[in-house]
Amino acid sequence: MGISERREREKDERRRMILNCARELILSQGVQNISMEDIARKAELSKATVYLYFSSKEILLNEICEEAARGFIDQSKLFLEPGVTGMAALKCFWSGYEKLFGNLDEMIIIFQVRNFMNPGLPLISLDERSESPNVDAILNSMRETIDQCKAEGVFDPNLDSLLATRFLLSMFSVTVENAARMRTEDRKSPFIMNEMKNIFQIIVRGFAREGIDRSLLNITES
Amino acid sequence: MGISERREREKDERRRMILNCARELILSQGVQNISMEDIARKAELSKATVYLYFSSKEILLNEICEEAARGFIDQSKLFLEPGVTGMAALKCFWSGYEKLFGNLDEMIIIFQVRNFMNPGLPLISLDERSESPNVDAILNSMRETIDQCKAEGVFDPNLDSLLATRFLLSMFSVTVENAARMRTEDRKSPFIMNEMKNIFQIIVRGFAREGIDRSLLNITES
Amino acid sequence: MGISERREREKDERRRMILNCARELILSQGVQNISMEDIARKAELSKATVYLYFSSKEILLNEICEEAARGFIDQSKLFLEPGVTGMAALKCFWSGYEKLFGNLDEMIIIFQVRNFMNPGLPLISLDERSESPNVDAILNSMRETIDQCKAEGVFDPNLDSLLATRFLLSMFSVTVENAARMRTEDRKSPFIMNEMKNIFQIIVRGFAREGIDRSLLNITES
Amino acid sequence: MGISERREREKDERRRMILNCARELILSQGVQNISMEDIARKAELSKATVYLYFSSKEILLNEICEEAARGFIDQSKLFLEPGVTGMAALKCFWSGYEKLFGNLDEMIIIFQVRNFMNPGLPLISLDERSESPNVDAILNSMRETIDQCKAEGVFDPNLDSLLATRFLLSMFSVTVENAARMRTEDRKSPFIMNEMKNIFQIIVRGFAREGIDRSLLNITES
DNA sequence: TATGAATGAGTGTTCATTCAT
DNA sequence: AATGAATGAACACTCATTCAT
Numbered sequence: 001m002g003i004s005e006r007r008e009r010e011k012d013e014r015r016r017m018i019l020n021c022a023r024e025l026i027l028s029q030g031v032q033n034i035s036m037e038d039i040a041r042k043a044e045l046s047k048a049t050v051y052l053y054f055s056s057k058e059i060l061l062n063e064i065c066e067e068a069a070r071g072f073i074d075q076s077k078l079f080l081e082p083g084v085t086g087m088a089a090l091k092c093f094w095s096g097y098e099k100l101f102g103n104l105d106e107m108i109i110i111f112q113v114r115n116f117m118n119p120g121l122p123l124i125s126l127d128e129r130s131e132s133p134n135v136d137a138i139l140n141s142m143r144e145t146i147d148q149c150k151a152e153g154v155f156d157p158n159l160d161s162l163l164a165t166r167f168l169l170s171m172f173s174v175t176v177e178n179a180a181r182m183r184t185e186d187r188k189s190p191f192i193m194n195e196m197k198n199i200f201q202i203i204v205r206g207f208a209r210e211g212i213d214r215s216l217l218n219i220t221e222s
Numbered sequence: 223m224g225i226s227e228r229r230e231r232e233k234d235e236r237r238r239m240i241l242n243c244a245r246e247l248i249l250s251q252g253v254q255n256i257s258m259e260d261i262a263r264k265a266e267l268s269k270a271t272v273y274l275y276f277s278s279k280e281i282l283l284n285e286i287c288e289e290a291a292r293g294f295i296d297q298s299k300l301f302l303e304p305g306v307t308g309m310a311a312l313k314c315f316w317s318g319y320e321k322l323f324g325n326l327d328e329m330i331i332i333f334q335v336r337n338f339m340n341p342g343l344p345l346i347s348l349d350e351r352s353e354s355p356n357v358d359a360i361l362n363s364m365r366e367t368i369d370q371c372k373a374e375g376v377f378d379p380n381l382d383s384l385l386a387t388r389f390l391l392s393m394f395s396v397t398v399e400n401a402a403r404m405r406t407e408d409r410k411s412p413f414i415m416n417e418m419k420n421i422f423q424i425i426v427r428g429f430a431r432e433g434i435d436r437s438l439l440n441i442t443e444s
Numbered sequence: 445m446g447i448s449e450r451r452e453r454e455k456d457e458r459r460r461m462i463l464n465c466a467r468e469l470i471l472s473q474g475v476q477n478i479s480m481e482d483i484a485r486k487a488e489l490s491k492a493t494v495y496l497y498f499s500s501k502e503i504l505l506n507e508i509c510e511e512a513a514r515g516f517i518d519q520s521k522l523f524l525e526p527g528v529t530g531m532a533a534l535k536c537f538w539s540g541y542e543k544l545f546g547n548l549d550e551m552i553i554i555f556q557v558r559n560f561m562n563p564g565l566p567l568i569s570l571d572e573r574s575e576s577p578n579v580d581a582i583l584n585s586m587r588e589t590i591d592q593c594k595a596e597g598v599f600d601p602n603l604d605s606l607l608a609t610r611f612l613l614s615m616f617s618v619t620v621e622n623a624a625r626m627r628t629e630d631r632k633s634p635f636i637m638n639e640m641k642n643i644f645q646i647i648v649r650g651f652a653r654e655g656i657d658r659s660l661l662n663i664t665e666s
Numbered sequence: 667m668g669i670s671e672r673r674e675r676e677k678d679e680r681r682r683m684i685l686n687c688a689r690e691l692i693l694s695q696g697v698q699n700i701s702m703e704d705i706a707r708k709a710e711l712s713k714a715t716v717y718l719y720f721s722s723k724e725i726l727l728n729e730i731c732e733e734a735a736r737g738f739i740d741q742s743k744l745f746l747e748p749g750v751t752g753m754a755a756l757k758c759f760w761s762g763y764e765k766l767f768g769n770l771d772e773m774i775i776i777f778q779v780r781n782f783m784n785p786g787l788p789l790i791s792l793d794e795r796s797e798s799p800n801v802d803a804i805l806n807s808m809r810e811t812i813d814q815c816k817a818e819g820v821f822d823p824n825l826d827s828l829l830a831t832r833f834l835l836s837m838f839s840v841t842v843e844n845a846a847r848m849r850t851e852d853r854k855s856p857f858i859m860n861e862m863k864n865i866f867q868i869i870v871r872g873f874a875r876e877g878i879d880r881s882l883l884n885i886t887e888s
Numbered sequence: 889t890a891t892g893a894a895t896g897a898g899t900g901t902t903c904a905t906t907c908a909t
Numbered sequence: 910a911a912t913g914a915a916t917g918a919a920c921a922c923t924c925a926t927t928c929a930t
Binding site for chain 3: 903904905907
Binding site for chain 2: 167171195203204208210
């Protein structure tokens with residue numbers, strides 16, 4: 001019985017190894033430019049073996065996306081206590097994002113791969129049956145937070161929370177795609193992070209209820 | 223004397239015909255999925271003939287982009303009177319956009335093709351010498367309008383206008399890319415248009431100077 | 445009647461003009477790299493018009509070759525007096541070559557084009573019915589000179605004059621092809637000319653009858 | 667244990683099979699006229715498979731050349747004893763050439779392919795870093811032999827050995843190219859071989875020091 | 889389980905040649 | 910006589926996917 005467990009474990013390890021190799025290639029060369037050949041070579045496996053673990057390139061890429069999204073979700077939970085306000089949750093999102101993905105890599109993976117597979121992502125799914133439960137979970141979580149902000153009188157009550165969610169995520173997506181175009185070393189610069197924060201802040205202000213004190217809208221520590 | 227003119231005209235027509243076929247294919251299948259072969263077949267020409275009119279795929283795509291951008295610029299001018307305020311200019315942008323591209327196609331072309339040729343568009347150019355003067359003109363025009371809004375005390379004086387331009391254009395880009403994913407008939411629905419307007423409105427509010435009366439920020443007729 | 449003559453003359457002029465354009469292109473870019481398109485563009489004519497004068501690329505190239513060969517023959521005659529010895533004739537060949545084609549161009553044309561059309565030229569024709577009478581004339585003239593040298597006891601009586609002719613011409617061909625690979629400005633250098641002379645001299649010595657005084661074999665002025 | 671060896675062997679065989687198919691095509695149609703498609707078809711493989719073994723056409727052709735050159739070198743060594751005189755070495759060259767390539771094919775391959783890839787060959791390389799070590803080795807070996815003949819007082823001390831090498835090799839090249847133009851069955855005739863020998867002999871005489879006894883210059887057994 | 893080997897269907901691009909006007 | 914326009918047939922090269930072992 002131990003033997004089959006080991007088998008299972010090894011299989012999982014190899015799976016993750018392939019995913020990691022693919023991730024690295026995506027980060028260094030961009031999704032558009034990598035082939036199954038590249039991934040297999042990097043993983044020191046044959047192409048056929050890669051196909052043993054992922055039955056198509058699309059599935060492999062989706063899995064990479066999902067894994068990154070799962071990582072993001074798990075990490076965000078750490079920051080998200082129950083009973084917290086909407087704005088506090090948004091701060092947590094940002095903070096978690098900032099702390100976890102300060103180097104941007106996870107986000108680049110999520111958005112770049114996602115957009116490559118399914119250009120125009122954020123408008124679709126969010127309700128339909130999806131192959132990407134984790135990515136969807138992020139969307140849903142964000143949506144709930146926005147609803148809460150509305151309920152708490154911070155956001156404009158007329159704000160369409162579905163639209164707002166897609167909008168927010170799209171912005172991340174675009175910023176990240178741009179960042180992915182930069183030289184690998186430049187990505188880590190606080191400049192990018194700052195730019196993303198500014199955009200996030202602008203959007204939050206745009207979401208706000210009329211007349212609300214702007215100091216309540218800060219997404220970073222007051 | 224009329225003969226060479228007719229030739230010229232016919233050549234222009236054929237040129238535009240090819241562009242239109244390419245446009246249609248892009249709209250129905252997405253830029254990523256079309257080949258010169260496809261374009262030629264749709265135009266009922268041989269590939270070599272297409273190359274007679276456009277010396278490379280890149281040039282053809284850029285021309286499609288530029289043509290759409292030119293159309294947008296021309297139309298915007300009609301709405302844009304000299305000596306107008308920044309907010310009025312923004313309204314014009316929106317109005318021109320709404321009237322001219324109510325069916326979205328031009329915008330889909332511009333953003334989709336542009337992003338395909340040059341992924342991560344909004345971060346680049348905007349100053350460097352470019353093969354796409356018309357597209358760049360839109361970017362520059364937008365930036366100037368944002369600067370004007372700042373100067374007129376409508377937008378937050380701390381707003382980075384370059385960032386804001388990229389942000390705004392990116393939002394259009396993303397919305398459009400999303401729209402491009404929809405079934406061709408759904409695209410024409412006022413729903414999309416309304417969504418874009420809402421997003422535009424949110425961004426403008428996000429750009430606003432603190433405390434400014436929101437009624438001044440309306441992008442549609444008051 | 446004057447009118448048709450003028451027509452004829454104009455036609456000839458245009459013909460030669462096309463040939464000259466092709467020549468220039470060959471000299472500057474090499475035979476391998478020129479297309480009918482290039483030739484037509486250089487001649488400021490349409491491709492179809494070029495085909496009016498030359499029914500295929502092969503025929504055009506052959507004509508270029510033939511014209512260059514004709515030029516060489518005409519010029520050589522000036523140096524070749526009747527009743528002259530074989531060695532004097534060889535000197536004339538060299539001298540004519542040196543004076544006329546000091547810049548190598550004609551030779552580059554002849555050999556490069558010829559080899560392109562018909563790789564391995566000098567072994568063939570020389571007896572069979574040929575499309576290239578002028579090129580063949582050079583071969584024949586050379587052969588007669590070699591025969592004469594044999595008859596005069598300067599060359600080895602066992603020398604196969606047909607072989608010797610092909611050999612000699614081949615060497616010119618190769619040297620010229622090499623020269624054609626150089627930068628246009630380097631070609632004019634006396635270095636090339638000197639190299640060709642040395643090779644010519646070596647071959648003449650190789651042709652010589654055993655024991656003959658080497659001073660009799662000089663191909664340049666004694 | 668035997669399994670990977672068999673694999674290796676089979677791969678080598680397939681590799682050689684492709685090379686042989688390419689060789690045959692080159693011999694029957696000339697380098698200029700063969701495409702990767704042709705080679706694949708002849709080998710009864712798909713184009714993609716050919717690319718599996720040779721990553722570009724250039725590399726495949728170079729390999730063909732190198733293999734032929736390697737064969738020539740190996741064979742020549744058998745004839746070349748250390749401490750041998752320059753003339754003996756030349757005899758060996760000829761003898762090796764005659765015995766190994768009596769049917770000319772190897773030489774046709776070497777010179778034709780080489781000239782195709784790198785028109786004007788003999789002038790270049792011979793010193794610069796090269797992708798074709800075996801071909802270069804032949805050039806170098808020939809040059810050393812010529813130098814030795816000069817040192818031994820057999821060749822004219824004023825002979826430029828670099829020039830002489832290029833000259834000699836060019837002659838082989840041309841003769842071989844000519845031979846390649848003949849009908850496949852005619853190539854095997856002793857006539858060609860004899861012709862090449864005569865030319866080789868003429869050149870050696872041309873290289874000789876003045877007054878040297880011609881019997882010392884025989885390239886075949888006295 | 890793992891893989892080496894194979895491939896079909898493209899991909900953008902070029903060019904000698906033809907033909908209606 | 911002249912040409913603008915058109916094209917078929919190539920070309921080198923790529924890649925996701927399959928399959929026998």
